[in-house]
Amino acid sequence: MGIEIRGGQVVDPASGVDRVASVFVADGRIAAVGEAPQGFRADRTIGAEGLVVAPGLVDLAARLREPGLEHKATLDSEIRAAIAGGVTSLACPPDTDPPLDEPGLVEMLRQRARFLHRAHVYPVGALTRRLEGAELAEMGELAGAGCVAFSQADRPLVDTQVLLRAMQYAATFGHRVWLRPQDAHLARGGVAHDGEVATRLGLPAIPAIAETLALATILALVRATGVRLHLCRLSSAEGVAMVRAAKAEGLAVTADVGVHHLHLCDVDVGWFDPLANFIPPLRGTRDRDALRAGVADGTIDAICSDHAPVDDDAKQLPFAEADPGATGLELLLPLTLKWAAEARVPLGQALARITSRPAGILGIEAGSLAVGAPADLVVFDPRRPWRVERGALESQGKNTPFLSLELEGRVRATLVGGAVVHERA
Amino acid sequence: MVARNPQLTAEGKLTHLLTLEGLPAPVIGEILDTANPFVSVGEREVKKVPLLRGKAIFNLFFESSTRTRTTFEIAAKRLSADVINLNIGASSTSKGETLLDTVDNLVAMNADMFVVRHAQSGAAHLIASHLAATGRPHVHVVNAGDGRHAHPSQGLLDLYTIRHYKKDFRALSVAIVGDVLHSRVARSLIHGLSTLGTPDIRVIGPATLLPTGVEALGVRRFHDMRSGLAGCDVVVMLRLQNERMRGALLPSTGEYFAHYGLTAEKLALAKADAIVMHPGPMNRGVEIESAVADGARSVILPQVTFGIAVRMAVMSIIAGN
Numbered sequence: 001m002g003i004e005i006r007g008g009q010v011v012d013p014a015s016g017v018d019r020v021a022s023v024f025v026a027d028g029r030i031a032a033v034g035e036a037p038q039g040f041r042a043d044r045t046i047g048a049e050g051l052v053v054a055p056g057l058v059d060l061a062a063r064l065r066e067p068g069l070e071h072k073a074t075l076d077s078e079i080r081a082a083i084a085g086g087v088t089s090l091a092c093p094p095d096t097d098p099p100l101d102e103p104g105l106v107e108m109l110r111q112r113a114r115f116l117h118r119a120h121v122y123p124v125g126a127l128t129r130r131l132e133g134a135e136l137a138e139m140g141e142l143a144g145a146g147c148v149a150f151s152q153a154d155r156p157l158v159d160t161q162v163l164l165r166a167m168q169y170a171a172t173f174g175h176r177v178w179l180r181p182q183d184a185h186l187a188r189g190g191v192a193h194d195g196e197v198a199t200r201l202g203l204p205a206i207p208a209i210a211e212t213l214a215l216a217t218i219l220a221l222v223r224a225t226g227v228r229l230h231l232c233r234l235s236s237a238e239g240v241a242m243v244r245a246a247k248a249e250g251l252a253v254t255a256d257v258g259v260h261h262l263h264l265c266d267v268d269v270g271w272f273d274p275l276a277n278f279i280p281p282l283r284g285t286r287d288r289d290a291l292r293a294g295v296a297d298g299t300i301d302a303i304c305s306d307h308a309p310v311d312d313d314a315k316q317l318p319f320a321e322a323d324p325g326a327t328g329l330e331l332l333l334p335l336t337l338k339w340a341a342e343a344r345v346p347l348g349q350a351l352a353r354i355t356s357r358p359a360g361i362l363g364i365e366a367g368s369l370a371v372g373a374p375a376d377l378v379v380f381d382p383r384r385p386w387r388v389e390r391g392a393l394e395s396q397g398k399n400t401p402f403l404s405l406e407l408e409g410r411v412r413a414t415l416v417g418g419a420v421v422h423e424r425a
Numbered sequence: 426m427v428a429r430n431p432q433l434t435a436e437g438k439l440t441h442l443l444t445l446e447g448l449p450a451p452v453i454g455e456i457l458d459t460a461n462p463f464v465s466v467g468e469r470e471v472k473k474v475p476l477l478r479g480k481a482i483f484n485l486f487f488e489s490s491t492r493t494r495t496t497f498e499i500a501a502k503r504l505s506a507d508v509i510n511l512n513i514g515a516s517s518t519s520k521g522e523t524l525l526d527t528v529d530n531l532v533a534m535n536a537d538m539f540v541v542r543h544a545q546s547g548a549a550h551l552i553a554s555h556l557a558a559t560g561r562p563h564v565h566v567v568n569a570g571d572g573r574h575a576h577p578s579q580g581l582l583d584l585y586t587i588r589h590y591k592k593d594f595r596a597l598s599v600a601i602v603g604d605v606l607h608s609r610v611a612r613s614l615i616h617g618l619s620t621l622g623t624p625d626i627r628v629i630g631p632a633t634l635l636p637t638g639v640e641a642l643g644v645r646r647f648h649d650m651r652s653g654l655a656g657c658d659v660v661v662m663l664r665l666q667n668e669r670m671r672g673a674l675l676p677s678t679g680e681y682f683a684h685y686g687l688t689a690e691k692l693a694l695a696k697a698d699a700i701v702m703h704p705g706p707m708n709r710g711v712e713i714e715s716a717v718a719d720g721a722r723s724v725i726l727p728q729v730t731f732g733i734a735v736r737m738a739v740m741s742i743i744a745g746n
Contacts, residue, residue, distance in 0.1 A: 198637070199636040201546055202572050203572075207637070271554075272551065313523065318551055
């Protein structure tokens with residue numbers, strides 16, 4: 001089946017292409033950009049005049065809540081949210097119930113995902129059994145079942161001997177390790193950034209040094225082990241500076257930030273708004289500005305949705321008792337565009353942070369419009385405003401601090417493997 | 426995205442008492458003025474006025490408290506309201522009922538006002554915004570202490586006491602001593618004092634017990650109690666919870682008393698007419714020595730008496746708005 005996506009602004013961050021052209025899709029792959037290949041017959045034409053045609057988004061952190069947490073969301077609902085948001089490949093963290101520490105669970109998840117709406121799901125396996133931070137999970141078996149990396153999700157790994165060994169073992173076999181830097185002791189009991197807002201509201205706080213102390217430990221262990229390490233969800237200005245210095249030193253680490261942390265800060269907690277309860281906590285304006293600068297200069301490689309659908313019952317609680325996180329798959333694109341517009345970052349460079357760069361971190365064939373690449377594509381209207389409302393979200397989680405606000409950038413069509421899996425007029 | 430202070434109506438009238446932060450000076454003044462005549466109600470043979478006759482006030486205590494609950498109960502009864510005490514403690518969560526489910530059930534029993542104490546900061550705000558979002562603005566919430574955040578009726582009674590003895594807030598130095606980090610009493614008093622124009626508010630304690638960025642609340646930070654007390658008009662001692670000895674905040678109560686306990690010798694550094702306050706219950710020999718607690722400068726017991734009048738004022742104003 002041949003599809004012609006006609007006359008859109010084709011933006012391919014991987015190659016630097018940014019021009020008005022048609023994209024031709026055949027046999028699930030990109031057949032050509034510009035002129036139709038010889039003998040191409042379009043079974044379908046999608047008019048993309050005035051729209052942007054880009055690689056499908058690659059999200060490094062989307063909780064699908066299966067297995068075990070189906071009251072919050074299901075694979076079905078969240079993969080629908082993914083393609084509605086233009087996300088064609090996503091990595092899901094292992095913090096399910098039970099955690100993804102068994103090859104059988106991972107196989108089942110991938111199997112289920114394959115039958116649903118076709119976004120590619122890449123499970124991240126548990127680094128330690130039950131994420132308890134004591135014994136190594138079977139990384140080899142899990143990788144065989146389809147895990148692309150290993151992490152603790154948001155669970156602490158307190159024991160540095162276990163951490164060292166996990167990195168050594170992963171390095172032996174070339175497994176990727178993803179860690180969110182946070183010292184478990186300094187973060188204990190905390191729910192908000194240790195600053196003026198938490199002081200005013202009397203919320204137990206997590207200081208920025210919880211991040212920098214853990215970063216120092218992790219970076220030292222990376223130097224010692226040579227493991228391929230990715231840092232998840234940076235939150236502080238000092239943390240960004242440390243990663244910048246580590247990269248300048250030549251350390252092969254990568255880093256991401258949650259898209260909400262590019263826009264919000266602790267002041268947005270307002271009067272204890274549980275929708276502003278995040279892991280890591282929203283920090284100060286200075287931290288937010290440093291994160292934005294870090295993404296712009298490439299210190300932070302990728303922006304992720306950190307998608308966390310939460311049921312209303314788990315949000316309508318006092319701030320510290322509410323489940324953290326926000327639904328994000330459908331906001332990743334508009335919030336990235338918003339950052340790019342405000343920071344005056346060119347579209348291609350901005351899209352690289354949610355396409356080619358995260359694809360590189362995952363080590364998957366995605367995030368490119370090169371001829372022969374899989375036809376995972378998104379067609380979007382970069383200036384189309386839409387109001388974030390419960391009814392406008394496919395995700396089962398309606399929890400977002402952007403509720404009732406207007407954002408620009410709406411997905412018109414999503415293709416996965418050359419098939420149109422989502423369309424919106 | 427910061428919402429309007431949810432305790433005020435669109436017309437600026439007090440409909441809940443959640444925090445002293447952002448409460449305009451005239452509203453605070455109205456509460457203190459209203460409390461004045463209520464002090465004498467307690468001294469009468471018949472200690473009752475009919476202002477809240479027929480109103481149902483629920484004391485909703487998710488955290489145990491005898492003193493605060495009792496003072497609210499007395500205040501409500503002196504206003505002729507019907508008072509229902511619910512000591513929910515930790516049991517309700519083990520039964521699986523959420524905070525808002527509990528509230529909805531009591532509203533269904535036609536509650537007019539909730540007096541709420543909860544271990545989590547923001548619990549009273551949550552209830553107030555839930556009532557607003559579900560179209561029940563006629564039900565009022567009085568925060569009787571939420572986590573470390575606020576204890577506004579205590580703050581108001583502290584302000585009442587200070588005004589009673591010192592008159593003009595705009596010429597005062599007030600020192601707050603002890604565990605400011607965990608203290609809702611301190612936060613409420615600081616906001617109230619700032620709003621009323623107190624030029625010099627000091628917090629005194631070790632770095633482990635003073636929260637990050639506390640200066641942003643408009644206070645000066647002291648670690649040395651002697652320099653912190655020098656020349657002040659009001660000394661407010663905070664209660665030191667026993668559990669602070671766990672968790673490496675302090676080495677011992679003895680060492681705490683040596684550094685931050687109020688003794689006659691340290692009090693001598695304050696002004697000669699300085700008053701000594703404490704929200705109670707006191708730990709004698711930990712934060713304050715008995716000679717000071719029971720001494721001529723102590724206004725700790727008048728605080729308790731004024732507390733009832735202030736709570737009567739709060740409840741009658743809110744119910745009337």
